[in-house]
Amino acid sequence: MSAEADKGVNDMISRQKLVIPTYEMDEAEKAPVFYDVRNHQGTRGNIYPIPMTDTFKNVKTDREYDAIRLENEFIRVTVLPQLGGRIYEGYDKKADYHFVYKNNVIKPALIGLCGAWISGGIEFNWPQHHRPTTFMPVDSWIEKGEDGSETAWMGEYEPLFGMKGMVGVTIWPDKAYVTVKTRLYNPTNAMQTFHWWANLAVHANQDYQLQFPPDVDYITYHYKDAVSPFPVVRGKFARADFGEGTDITWFKNIPSPASFFILNSDYNFMGGYDHGRKRGTVHVADHHVSVGKKFFTWGSREFGDVWHSNLTDEDGAYLEIMTGCYTDNQPDFSFMAPDETKTFEQTWYALSDMPGLKNAGKDGAVGFVHEGRSLEVCFNVTAVHRNARMKVVLKGETLVEEEVSLEPGKPVLRTFEVPEDMEEKEVSAFLYDEDGKELISYTYRAPFFENRKKPVPHKPAREPKEIGCQEELYLEGLHLEQYRHVTLRAQDYYMEALRRDPGDSRCNNAMGLLMMRRGNCREALRFMERAVKRCMLRNPNPRDGEYCFNYAWALEENGQEEEAVRYYRKAAWNYGYKGAGLKQAAKLSVRRGDTGAARDCVREALTVNGESPELFFLQAFLLRKEGRTQEAEAVTGRMLRIDPMAYGSLGENWFLQGESGLERLQAVLGKRRTAWLVLMASYLELGAWEEVLKLGEKAPSDPMVYYDCAYAAAGLGKEEDAAAFLKKAGADPGDYCFPYTDMDKRVLEYAYSRGLDGGRSTYYLGCLYYGRDNREEGMRYWEEAVSREDGLYQAHRCLALALLEVCRDKTGARREMEKAFALKRASSAGENSSPSPDGRYLLELMEIRKQCGVPVRNLLELLEEYPDLVYKREDLYHQQLVLYNEAGMPEKAAEFLKKRIFNPYEGGEGILVKAHILAYIQLGRRALREGKNKDAIAFLEKALEYPENYHEGRGVMAREAAVYYHMAKALEAEGRGEEALAWYEKAAAYQTGRLDESDFYTACALRRLGKEREAAILYRQMLEGADALLEKEDRLPYFGGFVSNLPGEHDVRKANHMKAHPAKFYAYTGLGRKEEAEREKELAAYWGAELAWLSIIEEDGGNLGYEGI
Missing domain, CATH: 1.25.40 (Serine Threonine Protein Phosphatase 5, Tetratricopeptide repeat)
Incomplete structure (x- = not known):
């Protein structure tokens, strides 16, 4: 039964209008945004075809949201379909405790894949992290179950890969937990990859502790590139130094942003506990599917405090307790075959008086704490049990067995006196319901890796030519595809394998799929043909249907439909591709008028995937076309009971039911x-x-x-x-x-063939191909689009980006961008709207002019001509700030910094602060030259401040060595030698290894302290690091990539040179090797490095007072 169709029957679930104070985002970017080597959470951060939402209004208003509230005697759960379909609130009514962090304000920050992201609640991250549509509305429907449950369904066809994902947030009248039923479906012809992370936020404070399963003994980091014993971490891990040993289960012990992933566990739970409030939260799911257990924190120091305030006004710090299904890391992706459905469940509930959680399931949890001669045992339950039975066993002997009464929020606690030498592994505890069914128990399990090979960090991929094994070339390429690697391309590995063996079926099939994804169907057919030929070399009936299926798909897209049907049907000989092959054969049969064959295919396909939305849609469609409407209605009804938001069945429901069907269709699709x-x-x-x-x-x-x-x-x-x-x-x-x-x-x-729409369809085809990583084809269509319709500013803009990024044609890029900008300004002159739509065009024009060598002063003139546009877009504002520094106008930069609220993006922290430091160092140096030592000290003190409008906190490794060094110089000039010495020592201790100005000034400070040898070592390390970048100039570090992209930043070679040559200049300057330093300065300027630091360090190098070391 559908609650939508029977409103008011049950008051456990309802749709409501919820007013939440909201910091509004500006409208999403209307122009397509293409990213190539953007690194987002360790994977490729391309967002096309989704718009970017990254411009803030920084104004709080009350906003009304469509919410669905589920409530029973024990809990209240609220979900927000408008914001990605997240759980907004999870409240334990008995304990007055939010077991799911409730953020009382919607305050976005730039953390999501497509920009805006909010903290709190439970976010469902898929098909990658952070969810592409996390800030966008999704489908929703409410449903009443025959078992008394109520479910809020929310879902979508995600735009990046075309897969369907949905969650059913469910409560029962007599249970204190919320269960999320997840259903994923791949309707596409491609083997897709995905991960699923449920991102629970919990309120955190100094008393908060993570509760990992007791068998967890090792943790890892993103991409599993580091491994550490658990729970005590020693030394450097996750970009932080944990010293001699730190228990990382405590929020208060983690100073800086960090992610920790467990490697394995045989338990079904993960949770957290507030020792102050004696309340906590636990997640329960089958550990064979829910293999991922992770927590993330911004850290418990200044940096984290500021990020928490960026995301909420009054609700304080939070921790993310993430649980992954079909994934145990980020990145880590699983495959989903064409027409495959995956279903799984996850459950959350509140804990009471459970400081030592040992095990948890849907019915309850058990924990104990052992201190000296005292053993405290606690049981929690998720339903009322008046005549339950608890049993505690120590060394095989029963300590207690008694009847107990429990209910949610009212646990049973018992304290026992035990021998002082008792070990926790000697304790077992059991709880049974009235009928003797076990609700929860705990018996000791050894740490997971106690008798196994200890885990080791993952290693970067080798170059294709370094791999001798043909199979390993295929597997390496497959891994890069599966994990959506930022900079390395699977194609290089497949093609190296095909260079050695042109007939290799695996690599031909893989290359064919790559070509299909890029829309290059003719080339795909060539590869697929080879794959099928090789796999049928000795057997016309291969054991796997994948190659026949993919060949059929390529044939279909090349217009060879009869042959495509033949190979789809051949693919269906194998179980793995039976459903998908018959489904596609059915579609082609319908298109070709053979409905009888289509009907037979659908009937047989349903024996494989009896819950396929597309198969049900096809079956209902065929029945309706044959006039068998009652049977068609029955089929549609069955599907909508499985998936109440199945688009095809909703469409058929309209054509069968008329107006009522249309109402339901419009209610879901909006x-x-x-x-x-x-x-x-x-x-x-x-x-x-x-x-x-x-x-x-x-x-x-x-x-x-x-x-x-x-x-x-x-x-x-x-x-x-x-x-x-x-x-x-x-x-x-x-x-x-x-x-x-x-x-x-x-x-x-x-449309392109008809030519009746100007250059529009041509332009859109360019976007499609470019967005699908077929850059040359996309550029070709854009070139034709502007020839068909010269006033099409969108095409001129895209062509400019392509000329810059694909062809490295700066002159051509500038020509096209100048025209795009002029046309766009002209088109919006009479729109009676704000000029904000031009902001991206201005940004891209300025960047392209800069890359063409336009002088800094001229770039500033361009930006100063459009102050409203610059103020509205933070990236433009930051560029003008940088240009003021580059032009030697630090006073303007300092003033500019005060006039705007800034909104940093995750991973981009420090970029604004770097400009702030440079401005105030320049002002300090100027004051020193003029003999105004006190003013210099004041400026340098300002350089170390983090004004509130920056929305940034000081990180563990802030780039401040240059400030420390200059402060020491200023204090020396003021005659305050002892204080100066302390600042030199502070600078000397500050080695970042970033190959930037900080390392240079650290070495300078070492020299001032008489530590010549240490300084020389640091300079030479800078040279070695820079040379390593230049040695592999066309590659970024394996786990690297650009966090955000400006036009031209896709050029990896340029990025490496821009970092390497300034570093070599700094090092040679410090070593007194003037000729080499001069050469590197010229190269740094040639590659587009910022000139201000080069000039400052050149001046300081001449004043070091040494001939070199």
Whole structure:
């Protein structure tokens, strides 16, 4: 039964309007954003076809949200479909405790893959981290279960890979837990990869402790590149120094941002506990599926305090207790085959008086604390049990066995006197319900790795030519694809294998899939053909259907439908591809008019995946077309009971039920254009032209809706209607129109062939190919788009970026960007709106001019011409700030820093502070030259401040050695020698290894302290580090990448040179090797390094008072 259809029957669940104070974001970026080597949480951070939301209004207003509230006697749970479908609140009514962090304000920060992200609640991260749609609305539906449960369903077809994900947040009238039922589905033809991390936030303080399972003995970091024993971590780990040993289970012990992942556990739980409030939270799930257990913190010092305040106004610090299903790390991805469905459950509930948690399940938890001769045992339950039975055993002898009464929030605690030499592994505890069923128990298990080989860190991939084994080349390439590596390309490994053996079936198949993902279907067919030929070398019936399936897919996309059906059916001989192969064969059969064959395929496919939304949709569609409406309604009803938001079945429900079906369809899809386009594509695949046109009438306005309708009208032979739709698409401004799918490509290629929409379809095809990593093809379409429609500023802009990033043609890039900017300004002059849509164009124009060598003063003139645009966009504002420093105008930079609220992005901390430090060091140096020593000291004190408007706190390794050194110089000039010595010592202790100005001034301080040898070693380490960068100039570190991208930052070679040559200049300057230093300075300037530090250090190098060391 659907609660949506029977509102008011049950008051345990309801839709509500929830008013939450909100710091509003500005509108999302209307122009497509393409990232290449952006590193986001260890994976490639490309976001196309999703818009970027990264501009803040920094104004708090009350905003109304659509919420769903679930509530029973014990708990209250609130979910927000508008914000990614997160759990917003989890409240234990009995204990008055938020076991899920409730953030009483929506305060975004730049942490998500696509920009805005909020803290608190439970975020469901998929298909990668942080969830691409975490700040976007999703589908929702509420449902009443036959067992008395109530479920809030929320889900989406995620835009990056086209997979479907949904969660059912469920409570029962007599249970104190909330269970999330997750259903993932891959409707695409490609083998996809995903991970699933449920990101629980909990309120943290100095009394908060993580509760890992008792068998956890090792932890690791992102990408498993470091390993440490647990719970005491020693030395450097996760970018922090834990000294002689630190128990990292305590929030108060972690000074800086850190992520800790467990490596393995045989337990089904993970939790946390507030010893002050004597309350906690536990997560329970099958550890064979929920293998990931992780926690993240911003740290318990200044840096973390500021980040917490960036994300909330009054709710304080939090910890993220993350639990991964089908994943145990970030990055770590699992495969999902075409037409595959995965389902799993996760449960959370509150704990009471449970400081020593040992085990937890859905029915309850058990823990104990042993101190000296005292043993305290505690049991929690998630339902009322009046006549339960507890039993505690020590060394095989029963300490107690008695009847107890428990309920949620009212645990049973017992304290026993035990021998002082008792070991915890000698204790067992059991709790049974009234019928003797075990609710929870604990018996000692050895640490996971006690009798196993100890874990070791993962190693970076070797170069393709360094790998001797053909299979390893394939596996390395597959790993890079699976983990979406930021800088290395799987293609290099596959092609090296094919250079050695051109017929290798694995690598031909892999290359074919890469080509299909890029939309290069003709090239894909060539690779797929070789793969099939090799795998059928001795056997026409291969044991795996994947190669036949992928070959069929390539044939289909190349228009060879009859042959495609043959190979789809061949792929279905193997169980793994039976469902997917028959599903695709059915679709093609429908398109070709063979509905009998289609019906047979669907019936047989359902024996493999009896919960496939697409198969149910096909079955209902075929039955309706045959006039068997009652049977079609029954099929649709079955699917909507499995998945109440299955788009195809909702569409069929409309065509079967009429107005009531339309109401339900519109209730789920709302006004989300992407959702309607997914449904329209389902009918386009079948050649169901009439249905497409009907959907187009109800869908929100969008160029792709018009293109789909044009394609459908042409399919019906209505050429005049098709032409009208194409002209309508061409007249649309195209905001947020980011086509990406195979169906988008097919439809746009039709529009392109008609040529009735100006250059629009040509431009959109360029976006599609560029966004799918087929850069050359994308650029080719953009070049044609501007020739078809010269006033199309979007195409000029994209072409400029492509010329810069693909061709390294700075002159051509500037020409196109100048035109794009002029056209965009002209187009918005009469729009009676704010100039904000031009902000990205201005940013990109300024960056391209800078790369073309335009003088700093001229760049400043450009930005100063548009103060409103600059103020609105923080990236532009920061660029103007940097230019003031570069132009030797630190007073303007310092003033500029005071005029704006800044919003740093995760991983970009310190960028603003670096400009702040440089401005005040320049002011301090100027004061010193003028003999104003006190003023210099004041400026340098300012350099060490972190003003509130920066929204940044001091990190453990802040770049401050240069300030310390200059402070020492200023104090010396003032005659305060002892104080100066202390500052030199502070600078000398500050070795970062970053190959920047900090290392130079650390070495200078060492020299001032008479530590010549140590200084020389540091200078030479800088040279070695720089040479290592230049030795592999076309590669970033294996785990590296750019956190954020400006135009041209995709150039890895340039980035390495920009870092290496200044470092060598600093080192040679310190070593007194003037000629080499001069050469490196010229190279640093050539590659675009910031000049201000070069000038300062050149001046200081001449004043060191040494000939060199």
